[in-house]
Amino acid sequence: MRWSMQKLEQYHQEGFLLVPNLLSVEEVDALNMDVPLLLQDDDSGMHREREHSGVVRQVYNSHRYVPTFRNLTQHPKIVAPVQQILTNSFYVWHSKLNVKEAFEGTVWLWHQDYGYWIYDGVDSKLMSVMIFLDPSTLHNGCLIVISGSHLWGRQEHYSDTTTTSYKQWCIQKSVLKKKVREAEIRQIIGQPGDVLFFDCNLVHSSNHNLSPIPRKSLIIAYNDIDNKPRPVKKPRPDWVVSRVFEEISWSEEA
Numbered sequence: 001m002r003w004s005m006q007k008l009e010q011y012h013q014e015g016f017l018l019v020p021n022l023l024s025v026e027e028v029d030a031l032n033m034d035v036p037l038l039l040q041d042d043d044s045g046m047h048r049e050r051e052h053s054g055v056v057r058q059v060y061n062s063h064r065y066v067p068t069f070r071n072l073t074q075h076p077k078i079v080a081p082v083q084q085i086l087t088n089s090f091y092v093w094h095s096k097l098n099v100k101e102a103f104e105g106t107v108w109l110w111h112q113d114y115g116y117w118i119y120d121g122v123d124s125k126l127m128s129v130m131i132f133l134d135p136s137t138l139h140n141g142c143l144i145v146i147s148g149s150h151l152w153g154r155q156e157h158y159s160d161t162t163t164t165s166y167k168q169w170c171i172q173k174s175v176l177k178k179k180v181r182e183a184e185i186r187q188i189i190g191q192p193g194d195v196l197f198f199d200c201n202l203v204h205s206s207n208h209n210l211s212p213i214p215r216k217s218l219i220i221a222y223n224d225i226d227n228k229p230r231p232v233k234k235p236r237p238d239w240v241v242s243r244v245f246e247e248i249s250w251s252e253e254a
């Protein structure tokens with residue numbers, strides 16, 4: 001389950017690592033079977049964001065309500081590398097199903113996750129894990145990342161309230177200033193069961209889904225257990241900044 005030194009080095013150099021086929025077909029099928037529970041309107045504590053068209057864009061907090069998704073946050077194949085990267089125990093900062101519906105799933109502008117997490121009163125000891133539940137292709141709005149951009153450190157973000165239904169913090173201007181070369185921009189193409197691990201300062205974005213194929217993925221963000229949020233002026237709700245500090249750790253003997 002642990003990564004080799006070579007894999008770990010690659011992660012630290014590029015700020016991300018895609019692991020093909022990390023989950024089995026059966027594991028992905030079980031998650032996909034439960035996706036309708038996440039999408040349906042209910043009075044569980046799951047939080048949903050919608051596109052202007054009304055279709056679901058994101059579902060937060062499924063790991064608190066749906067056992068398959070809860071188990072995923074503690075899956076040894078995920079937790080072992082997270083422990084190696086964060087070098088400490090950690091907890092789930094939040095989880096979100098990102099739903100890019102066919103034709104209707106809209107863009108994510110260039111940003112770093114820590115661009116806005118800084119305002120939640122934490123240091124940059126967080127990371128994300130993106131689990132592909134559908135194929136992720138050039139046509140259906142796969143994630144796009146700038147290799148090595150986590151080494152820029154956090155950039156100043158501004159808020160964009162017009163491009164999509166969802167207010168986004170973004171850094172198009174920094175990306176322009178950094179004179180990014182085409183070769184540094186990577187499309188994260190993959191199949192269900194592939195898993196992307198990425199740094200909270202990695203610059204990323206994604207395009208509109210113009211295809212007839214949906215692109216669903218689950219993103220679990222983990223925070224170092226010793227990096228709990230300090231009090232801030234405007235605390236965000238629990239579905240995006242969890243106050244459940246359930247410690248996760250992994251050891252070879254476990």
Ligand SMILES: O=C(O)CCC(=O)C(=O)O
Binds near residue numbers: 108142219
């Ligand atoms: O799902 C995507 O394409 C990008 C999502 C993202 O960047 C985010 O949720 O912060």
